[in-house]
Amino acid sequence: MKQNPSRNDKEEIRELLRLFENLKNGRSQSFLEEESFEKLVDYFDDKEDYPQALQAAELGIEIYPYSSVLLVKKADLLLATRQYKAALETLDQAELLDHNDINLFILRTDAYLALDQQEKAVELLEEGLLLFNGEERLELLFELADVYDDYEEFEKVFDCLKLILEEEPTNEEALYKICFWTDFTGRNEESIKLHLSIINDNPYSELAWFNLGAAYQGLKLYEKSIDAYMYCIAIDEKFDYAYRNIGDAYIRLRKYKDAIEMLEKVLELSRPEEVIHEAIGYCYDRMGQYAQARFHYRKASHMNPEDSKLYYKIACTYINESQYESGIKQLQQALRIHRTQPEYNLAMGMALVEIGEYKTAIEHYANVIKSRPKNVKGWSAILECMLKADLLDNADEYALAAYEATGSKPVFIFYRAAIFFALGKTKQAMTQLEYAMAKAPKLIKKLIELQPKLMQHPQVVDIIARYKRSRFI
Template sequence: MTPKDDFFGESEELKEILHQFDRLRKGQSHAFLDEEDFEQIIDYFDDRDDLKQAIQAADLGIERFPYSSTLMLKKADLLIATKHYRQALQVLEQAEIYDQSQIHLYLLKTEAYLALGEYDKAVAMLENRIEHFDGEEQMELLLELADVYDDWDQFNQVFDCLVRILKIDPNHEEALHKICFWTEFSGRYEESIKLHQWIIDENPYNELAWFNLGAAYQGLKLYEKAIDAYAYALAIDEKFDYAYRNMADAYMKLRKYDAAIDVLQQQLQVANPEDVIYEAIGLCYEKLKKYAQARHYYRKAYRLSPHDEKLQLRIGLTYMQERNWMNAADALQVALVLNPQMVKCWEALGECMLQLHNEEEAIRCFVKATHLRPSSVQAWQLLIRALYLAGDYEEAYRQSYMAETHTGAKAIYHYYRTAILLAMGKNKEALIQLETGLQLAPRQVKKLIDLCPAVLQRSAVNDLISRYRKKKDS
């Protein structure tokens, strides 16, 4: 096979350049290769991930063109790719002597400094060079500076860099996109509002600025003002997907669920349907207690995201609101097939089983919930309640103390032990438990009454509860 055969598929011109390069490195006679030829050779090997030969080509090129900053930048790029960061910086320092006009030089320097964890040097270098560039190149260096601060976990400085960009170019699209996130992350909502009001004064038709203004108002829970800002953004661009989403969220925060549904329906007309939009519509209908319509949209969402167990959980919960325990249990069991670790789902299924008079299965569900999340007071409370309702008083009593070992002493356990001990005929011990519960959290006594309404028919219990109510009122 001849050397030219090694370069099959390349243009005849490139084949000839590579052939002459092959002769050069073998010390054989060869035709003259100019600077651009070496650039092509380096790119050829780089594209094939043959970085060793690419660096060799760069070295041979620099030998012949020792003032070529372009070849030096290519070599530095390769050294960074092979993690030789100090060598790369040395090459870049040399290149800077000959040419300070190439922005790529400073981007490569930044990359090397970041790889070495020398954030302060990257910042100092970029700050020194930013004013030497203008236009898009200056913007690129400022964005690079923002990324350095991001990597360095100096998040307020990221926000400040984006403000600098927007003060120079109020319509800079990338900076407008990024500052929305960093406003929320840093919590600098008031500054963001002032900045975007200034941008809007400069350009009232900047839909991104209106959107960011709305997002900043929303961050301060000024939902009405946020909605107004999103409305302006949508007046400028009626296909602004995220303006619809945020506006709907603001309406939901105001509990204006009908308005939120209208906005989300408009969003569906201008963008491809998404599971999150259908789910949000379903949630609005659920809040409006229109459970059949809620399920309709949850199912639409589930068809787009058939592995999302939370949607089946929501379907199950809407059936539970209607006391349709069998259909609820079916939906919850589908959710648990998708994700057997869902504590809330085990709790909900346990409640369905209780209502269907399947106490044994209910207890199994609640036990599973306590095993998955032993720190959950809710899970233990449901288990103890189920055991009590099943008439297994001894086990309910035992589990109430087991609960305390995992969650600490809680008033609810004392109230539940009150009911358990009364059912077991241990009235004096029950009153001790009741008094302890009243001392810890007198308002939670209603949980005892919910568990066992007949408890109020016992005069000793009534007297004790009344005594604590008087203390509270006095």
């Protein structure tokens, strides 16, 4: 009959604990081998019972004073309990017994970092790189990469990962990590060269193909990135991040239909995500398929009801279809979350203008101006609303304020001219028009757009003709 290993392990540890208690209580008849002390230390360490683990290590060292393994375990426990100097002293003792143990380097590094002695940690690991080969050398390189990461020497993190892959091109941990650090450091050209070399010897490494695609994407070489990702999914058809990145690349190329196909594949392969539905919605939006865009924006908003941007995007699809009332309802939800967001207030103002709610529209445009006083759009919108609604009492004050706030943008002189024409103050209007034409004659288009009938005004036509003859327009 086959015995249960787990049950045997439990019985063994139970017996070891009994013998350990006897030894602690001075019962000399009990005896534990060196390996038994190691198991006890690990048992207490797993339970985070550090006092007991340290006691087991120290008792074991007392009986087996030449055990470098127990000394290393003790040092590890001292580190866990923040006794860094004591840990270093213990590691010095262990080194006398076995100077080739890689744990000496790793634990010393941890102690130096805890004591904020980064230079010593780096020096120690670089020394270790000269002593160790194979897996142990790679382990030290990973450790060194972590040290550089902690101290924000990010270029050197990339260097360490590159060295690992030059020695072991199929190391999965390094392949996963270097993708992030390539993007973070912008060392895309180096990454391309490295991964082409890896692929040359390991053509079925889906991670290498993925990283190659990501590096091309970082250089905005989207066609090449898509080709690399396609090889990746040919090797592993369930590599969802490759489909995700292909979708992004197609969006950059404005190939929205292809992007949707890839992003829908992501939804098939992984848990639905807000960002994927939002991206699909964006593609349909750009294709003018607003109902489909809304469907996916709504899916995204159900996953994250506090994301005001999604309500804004839904609102824009309604506004694009001239469904202003529905758009306003969505904007109200967005504004409940972020009341002062300029884009939401601007869109709300535009929608309200379309249904004739001019005074409320002006309130929203005022919010835009308050948030972004130097932005031309908000000032232009409020002035156009005032002109359209014939709410001109304070309009010239707003136009003058806009001119000053935006650094004397000449377009607002044309707005002043339009306001004076609308008020029937022809003399003041002509003065402003002359001044505006002297500043920026090409912007006469804005005045004509605001008041097309002015093209029938003899004095206006005369001024325009004069500047045309001067070749200013």
